[in-house]
Amino acid sequence: MITLDSVGKTFKTRRGGHVQALSDVTISVRSGEFVAIVGASGCGKSTLLRMVAGLVKPDAGQLTLDGKPVTEATEGTAMVFQSPTLLPWMNVERNVTFPLSLSGRDVPEAREHGRGLLRSAGLAGFEQRMPRELSGGMQQRVAICRGLVQKPRILLMDEPFGALDALTREEMSLSLLALWHANPMAVLFVTHSISEAVLLADRVVVMSPRPGRVAEIVDVDLPRPRSFDQEASAEFHRCSKLIRDRIFSGASRAH
């Protein structure tokens, strides 16, 4: 459903120079597929996500969604950021339905849907709390619900667990998978963590930096539902090693 064909992007710096963020990126994501994007800092992962979201325009190649070029933010695409960025003046429930209220879709059914999402994210009873009363992990759950409430066909996640501690990350990974099973959609998940990528994704896109290029696409052949027990499996090790090798060989080539 999402197709990137030789996509490139160059940013102008303030001093008038040019920085090539992405070069010749070709990826296709099937509907309902979980794709992780792994790479060192500065490999254009976030730019890639923002392009799919329609927030940044590619200046080379083709980016299409169901065959139509992406030129602006499209309905059916939701985004979750590294920090929860909840609105401090709204309670949890209203934060979740905030995207709907922005586009005038804040109807009672949508609010009920939001409450249902909060329940399945383990936040039942916290609907009326204010964001500052919640822990970082809980805030990020609210932010994920805020993405899901739009019933997206594509969920874009930009290092969503990057600001959380290691234990909370593991817990969040499993609840994300549960939410994904309950709400079928394509997920593009940017992360720095190789094990997180392998645990979550059907396919892992390995990117190399400066300019951001696709170094490898690794198919993760692990049965679902996934669990941490699979970290001991041979397939998990094969994928992790392949990804690690590709990241570091790419990095050494760039230097």
Add this chain to the structure above:
Amino acid sequence: MLTNTAARVRRNLPVLLSTLSVLVGWEVICRAFGIRPFLLPAPSAIWMAVVPIWPNIAMHTATTLRTVLLGLLASIVVSLPLAMLIASSRTISAAIYPLLVLTQSVPKVALAPILLVALGANEFSRVIITFLVAFFPLVVSSVAGLLATPPELIELGRSCRAGRIKELLRIRLPYALPFVFGGLRVAAALCVVGAVVAEFVGADTGLGYLIQTSMAFFRTPVAFGAVVILAIMGIALFQLVEVTERLLVPWSSNLENNSNEEN
């Protein structure tokens, strides 16, 4: 409720004690050294001078308070849209900001007599002077607030296809409110200054006028009384801003800091 009151008294005890000791020390020094009242009146002398003429004082206070409040209102009404304009575009900001800084580098006290001649010695020109003294910090902090919105929230708005107006009203403006209130605290204090300056140069009522006329006859205790009332007015305005902030912006970090200090 009772414990609440008791806690409040205990919290305010240090400031009450320090104020009291300043007053007592002042009184003692004035009496011990026999300082003449027109040079430095003792607190008791100020009290004795002000109480008999309180209806008169109340009238002057009401006049000044009105100028202060109208000036504050004008500052808010002008500053917020101006801040939105400046925050909305780099070009507009580049065009307006230097002008604003220029108005700030002109000493308003020097401008006051000129403005009074141009606009007439009336309430309107006094409000204008008050406004000129007070509005700048409000603009600056509001702009800072509007630009402090996390970029992710702006992207969230854009990915929900919210227009610029919606983005401003639903995301940027609420986010800026704690900053706006920060500026409002400063503006409230400056409004009192502005109103007095305006009354010094052109008024026939008001506490600023009262200070000037009293001093012309060496009635220093009355002038001191007016100064004390101005100070109380400033404190009351500051408190008013804080109470309003508590009601409107309970998530503000300005308030969190305060409650930490109280603990």
